[in-house]
Every structure is written in structure tokens, then in C-alpha cells.
Amino acid sequence: MKAAQLHANCDLRVDEVDTPRPAAGEVLVKVAYCGICGSDIPRLIKDGAHFYPIILGHEFSGVIEAVGEGVADSWVGKKVACAPLVPNFDDPQSHRGNYSLSKGYSFIGSRQQGGLAEYVSIPLINAVPLPESIDLKAGSFLEPVTVGLHAINIMDFKPGRPVAVIGVGTIGQLLLQALKSLGAGPITAFDVDDEKLAAAKEVGATYTCNSMRPEEVEAAMATTEGAAGFDAVFENSGVPAAEIMSLKVAGPNGKVMFVGTPHAPLTLQPAEFELINRKELIVQGSWMNYSAPFPGWEWTYGADILSNGTINLDNLVDKVVPLSQAPQIIELLQTKGAVKGKIIVDCQA
Known part of the structure; x- marks a missing residue:
């Protein structure tokens, strides 16, 4: 053969x-x-x-x-x-x-x-x-x-809550669609690539946000109740800026799931780490x-x-x-x- x-x-x-x-x-x-x-x-x-x-x-x-x-x-x-x-x-x-x-x-x-x-x-x-x-x-x-489905499964995901999907390459787009099939919503897709964001919109994202543009991040936050942030955040890129963004856009008592494999060191400033404390976030990783x-x-x-x-x-x-x-x-x-x-x-x- x-x-x-x-x-x-x-x-x-x-x-x-x-x-x-x-x-x-x-x-x-x-x-x-x-x-x-x-x-x-x-x-x-x-x-x-x-x-x-x-x-x-x-x-x-x-x-x-x-x-x-x-x-x-x-x-x-x-x-x-x-x-x-x-x-x-x-x-x-x-x-x-x-x-x-x-x-x-x-x-x-x-x-x-x-x-x-x-x-x-x-x-x-x-x-x-x-x-x-x-x-x-x-x-x-x-x-x-199944990579995205596993992250959803171990997060104890609840439908009908605002969700952020950060990084909408292959895994992010598949995860987004899996979330939609399970009743998530509204779903906001974050990325730095406008083509990927357009593709995410085509497959079911309610809103999209280029996270390099502060006005779009502000508009994305405004879609959540009291602009407080998202109940669930899935980070798929493994990029330090996206990992920090996950903590920033999560709402009080929110859940942050790190799906992406990191390839660079992540340094959190005290105010960034304190987001976990002040918002009482649940931060979790998903493996396989x-x-x-x-x-x-x-x-x-x-x-x-x-x-x-x-x-x-x-x-x-x-x-x-x-x-x-x-x-x-x-x-x-x-x-x-x-x-x-x-x-x-x-x-x-």
C-alpha cells in the first residue's frame, strides 16, 4: 500500500x-x-x-x-x-x-x-x-x-447564556457551531482576522468582534446584561493576548475555558490576574x-x-x-x- x-x-x-x-x-x-x-x-x-x-x-x-x-x-x-x-x-x-x-x-x-x-x-x-x-x-x-464538545462537556455548560468564542480558526468555528446546536446564545466571535470573523458569522455567530479595535470590544460587551461580560468564554488560539482578553470579557462568576495550546509565555500583570479574584471567575483547561x-x-x-x-x-x-x-x-x-x-x-x- x-x-x-x-x-x-x-x-x-x-x-x-x-x-x-x-x-x-x-x-x-x-x-x-x-x-x-x-x-x-x-x-x-x-x-x-x-x-x-x-x-x-x-x-x-x-x-x-x-x-x-x-x-x-x-x-x-x-x-x-x-x-x-x-x-x-x-x-x-x-x-x-x-x-x-x-x-x-x-x-x-x-x-x-x-x-x-x-x-x-x-x-x-x-x-x-x-x-x-x-x-x-x-x-x-x-x-x-469533539475537541470543542469536550470543552463544553466539562464546563457544565448551560444553554441560553451569552457566550464568547475567542479565536475562530478551525477549532473555534467547530466549537461555535457545536455551542449553537446545544442552545447557546447569543454567541460573540472574537478574532483579529476579519475573514475568519466573516466565516464565523456565516456559521452562526450572533455578533463578531475584531479584538484589535477597542470600539468593537466595547460594542461586544454592550450585548451582555449590564455590559458586565459573558457567562462563558472559550479561548481557542493559545495566544497570550487572547488568553488575557478571555479574563477581561468574562462576566462576574463567569467561566473561562482554555482550549488552545499555548506556544508562548503568558505574563499577567497584577490587575489582569486580579480579574480572576474580583469577578470570582472559574478558570479551567480542556485536554483532548x-x-x-x-x-x-x-x-x-x-x-x-x-x-x-x-x-x-x-x-x-x-x-x-x-x-x-x-x-x-x-x-x-x-x-x-x-x-x-x-x-x-x-x-x-
Whole structure:
């Protein structure tokens, strides 16, 4: 089979490798589409891979073509997406349902071979059934959809309250739409990119705010009761200015959820930190996308809203790259401005 193997930093090649055979408890997935996650970028071009050569890719969908010992033949032909965490079920955190907080887990597409290939074998428990009606390109978005759903789930979110979504790239837009499906509102999207804000408006934001413009921030605050701020704030960019903005726009007794992975130091001035005290904020982080029973509500609900058209993906896919041309992904990622959305790999082309 063909596979896009990373042999060294920035050295992605399309190789002929043996088609894997599903072991006991595993299924062989014929991969349809595999997305390039933001977390794949440092693995591809910043020396971030755990080992070489490796087949990356954890955001993928496909059809089960064969099964290993102990797996019913009825799984053959089923559409599935991958829930890539392979938990250490013996860890105490896994016993509590905190699978991604456990020690000793593995991960399909970073710690073991992933979906940037024509075929991949994965444990049956990691194969999330998709509705037969779903388009498999949409199915490849299930993993990123669940990132936002997990943040919503652990926040003890309540519908009908004003919500701010800060940073409306791929994860932010998906989270915004998930919030809307669960009855949030009104929803205000914050970003520094007017194109992203226009896209957020198209997919359901009630209001938008360019956070570089003080007058727009003031207008956004005015949409909340008494201009006091938002009941719930989701920060998705991991950028220090956005993280500080999250504390500023949260209302009294508000909840701030940090979803984005930080890549730069964050320094809070005393008055900024004191916002947590003075407004009695609940500040929380979200890590991955799993709950009990594994892989969790996030995955079943996410599959439903992707299949029924609730989630609009039109603004998110920038490029579809054939697997046979996967090496061009390196140049795209290294060229400033070349990628303005999600790269999807067609693994059968």
C-alpha cells in the first residue's frame, strides 16, 4: 500500500509499505480522508515527531475492510472515524473516566502508525461508527469537532447564556457551531482576522468582534446584561493576548475555558490576574476529547451533528491533497500564507 512516511524533519515521502493485518481485537480501515491537525505541524516541520519513520495522521475516516480475531464480521463495510487515544485502562485516572489524563497511553498517528496511508489497523474500541449517510470527508472532522464538545462537556455548560468564542480558526468555528446546536446564545466571535470573523458569522455567530479595535470590544460587551461580560468564554488560539482578553470579557462568576495550546509565555500583570479574584471567575483547561464510557458522549453526539448537516464545513477546507502528492504538504506549511484553512489528504488518490 501507499503511505506518507515522515523519515526525518521536513522529509515526508510516499512509500510502498506492507498493508497491515488486523491483530486480535483490531479492524483494518481503508482510509478515505485524513486531516492535517495543528498538532501535526510541529511533528512535520519542527522536529516534533516521537520517532522516524512514522506515518502521522489521527483525524481520519474510512470503511472497515477486514477484522481481526474476536471482532464480528458484521463490522466489515461499516463507515468509521478514528478516536486516536489508546488509553492505559489500568491507570487510576482511566478508572475515573479521565482517559486523556492517564499515564502510559499511546496515540494513533503520533506514538504509533496513523492514517496518512491507504490502510491502517486500529483497535475496534477506537473505531467510532458513523451514520451510513455521512460523507467521509465530513467524517474526517469528527476528531476536531469533539475537541470543542469536550470543552463544553466539562464546563457544565448551560444553554441560553451569552457566550464568547475567542479565536475562530478551525477549532473555534467547530466549537461555535457545536455551542449553537446545544442552545447557546447569543454567541460573540472574537478574532483579529476579519475573514475568519466573516466565516464565523456565516456559521452562526450572533455578533463578531475584531479584538484589535477597542470600539468593537466595547460594542461586544454592550450585548451582555449590564455590559458586565459573558457567562462563558472559550479561548481557542493559545495566544497570550487572547488568553488575557478571555479574563477581561468574562462576566462576574463567569467561566473561562482554555482550549488552545499555548506556544508562548503568558505574563499577567497584577490587575489582569486580579480579574480572576474580583469577578470570582472559574478558570479551567480542556485536554483532548474523551469521557466515559470510552470514547464518550463527544464522539456519538459529534457524529450525529456532522451527519445531519448541523456543522457547516464549507469555510474550513482549504486544500485537498492526494496521498500520492503528500510531500507537497511540507512546502505548504513552510510558506507563509499558503494555508488558510484545513488541509485534507485524499488517501485513495
